[in-house]
């Protein structure tokens with residue numbers, strides 16, 4: 547059964563700094579998220595998170611800048627390796643985190659789509675049908691047959707969005723900026739996004755936008771300083787429009 551389970555999950559980023567010695571001296575007295583180690587300084591981005599997300603839940607990760615939302619999303623996506631704790635994701639994961647993640651920059655948009663379809667076990671015929679459908683939606687014109695490394699960031703979002711929303715995964719991980727295309731594109735994207743979100747069994751979205759939380763989510767996990775400070779139903783965590 548699709549679910550996510552984390553226990554004592556910790557992520558650290560080592561920082562090498564030309565002035566690490568003086569920084570270390572100042573940190574020795576500190577007790578925050580920066581730790582001085584032998585030859586480096588370490589940022590504790592996530593500090594011992596424990597939670598379980600069940601099938602049917604749509605979870606918003608909220609919190610101030612630097613709270614750890616993106617880091618948690620990326621850890622769930624398998625991009626970062628925890629330094630401690632346990633993480634289990636049961637179900638197929640799809641992520642809308644980096645537009646062009648998993649694409650070969652040297653291949654064209656169309657080639658990347660077909661490749662993704664084949665990777666997901668489609669026949670060649672099904673993969674090229676998928677490509678036609680995505681090409682129509684992405685509306686990239688002749689750019690679809692040029693290497694994706696030449697795309698503008700907006701074009702990358704269109705292609706990444708169209709591709710990622712073509713096949714609903716069990717677990718959908720999303721960064722809010724994916725909901726910020728140009729107005730014309732977003733009007734067309736709305737229906738597709740709704741289909742994707744309702745078709746997935748679990749949604750986890752990192753966002754600052756409480757309208758998004760109220761519209762899409764059933765549960766809120768609030769992070770601060772790399773730790774969970776609140777976790778519960780949307781109505782309980784954001785009772786008064788906050």
Ligand SMILES: Nc1ncnc2c1ncn2[C@@H]1O[C@H](COP(=O)(O)OP(=O)(O)OP(=O)(O)O)[C@@H](O)[C@H]1O
Pocket residue numbers: 559560561589590591609610611612613614615616617618752
């Ligand atoms: N690649 C990295 N290298 C070093 N430190 C990082 C890296 N990514 C994140 N951090 C640090 O980890 C902490 C959590 O950052 P994260 O990006 O997860 O926060 P966030 O809640 O998504 O913030 P925002 O709302 O600003 O996007 C911050 O202190 C940040 O400086």
